[in-house]
Amino acid sequence: TTCKAGNSIVTSYVENILVERNEGYRNLASQQKNGNIQDGAMLDSDLQSKRVLFQYNYSHDNSFGLFLNCNSTSKTTSDEVILRYNVSVNDLGKKGVIYMNYHIGNMECYNNTIVSTSVSSPILLEINNDRKxxxxxxxxxxxxxxxxxxxxxxxxxxxxxxxxxxxxEIAHIEELENFDSFNPKPKTICGDSLVERIGMDKAKEFVLMKESKLFDPANCISIDSKPTDFLGNEYRESIGAANRL
Structure with a gap:
């Protein structure tokens, strides 16, 4: 998809929805007259999104990034969303590549991969106060x-x-507890042009999972449901979305 305003794929007033295997790029949301930039993500769980699962999606070159939520202004909302096995490549991060904007009953975000190599000043993760x-x-x-x-x-x-x-140095990385850091030896780096990143098959080229530490079950939180990974391989306890050795 290519989008000039608004988020590209939005769920609202739905229940038990699966959004998977989509590519979203070139969301061109830009600054408004009041100076704000609003709605520039590929995926958006919006008002009354109850039990929504986003998986195996490929986001790149978007104004914000992979995901934001606008579920509810109320802290008592019962909405539940899972964001897993998605890949973000060179999203601009004008807001968080993953952005917890509004309140939600429960948000599970696991086994996603964010790659950023040629973007200036990306916000990789953004979470507002009191967000679950x-x-x-x-x-x-x-x-x-x-x-x-x-x-x-x-x-x-x-x-x-x-x-x-x-x-x-990532600004404010010290605020994110339990973040382990090491060099995962990437297989490839993002292409220099948009054309080099278009196509679901391109997502599979951004395989960073070559470091054995990323496959050590002791370094991961076990997942109850274990489908295939982004590349179609049987899921293994690991870090990130793309699991290939």
Whole structure:
């Protein structure tokens, strides 16, 4: 999909919905007259999204990134969303590549891979105050200039068994507890042009999973349901979305 305004794929007033195997790119959301940039993500769980699963999606070159939520302004909402096995490549991160915007009953975010190599000042993860989110088994690989995290008070935020590699210092990385850091030896780096990133098959080229530590069950949180991974292989306990040795 290519989108000039709004989020590209939106769920709202739905229940038990599966969104999978989509590619979203070139969401061109830009600054409004009031100075704000609104709705520039590939995926959006919006109002009344109850039990929604986003998986095996490929996001690249979007104004924000892979995902944001706008579920509810109420802390008592019962909405539940899972974001797993998705790949983000060179999303611009004007807001968080993964962005917890509104309140939600429960948000599970695991085994996603974020790759950022030529974007300036991307916000890799953004979470507003008091947002409920479990963030684990995710992989971030970043060689971009001036990357950052924007994390609120983290009152309802759980993070563990994630791995980040960045050649540049990530602003506020110290606020994200239980973040392990090492070099995962990437197989490929993002192409220099948009054309080199278009196509679901291209997502499979951004395989970062070559480091044995990423496949050590002791370093991961076990998942009850174990489908295939992004590449169609049998799932293994691991960090990130693309599991190939």
């Amino acid at each position: 989110m479990n963030f684990y088994n995710n992989l971030i690989y970043c060689t971009s200039e001036n990357p950052s995290l924007k994390l609120g008070n983290q009152t309802n935020f759980f993070a563990e068994c994630n791995v980040v590699y960045s050649e540049k």
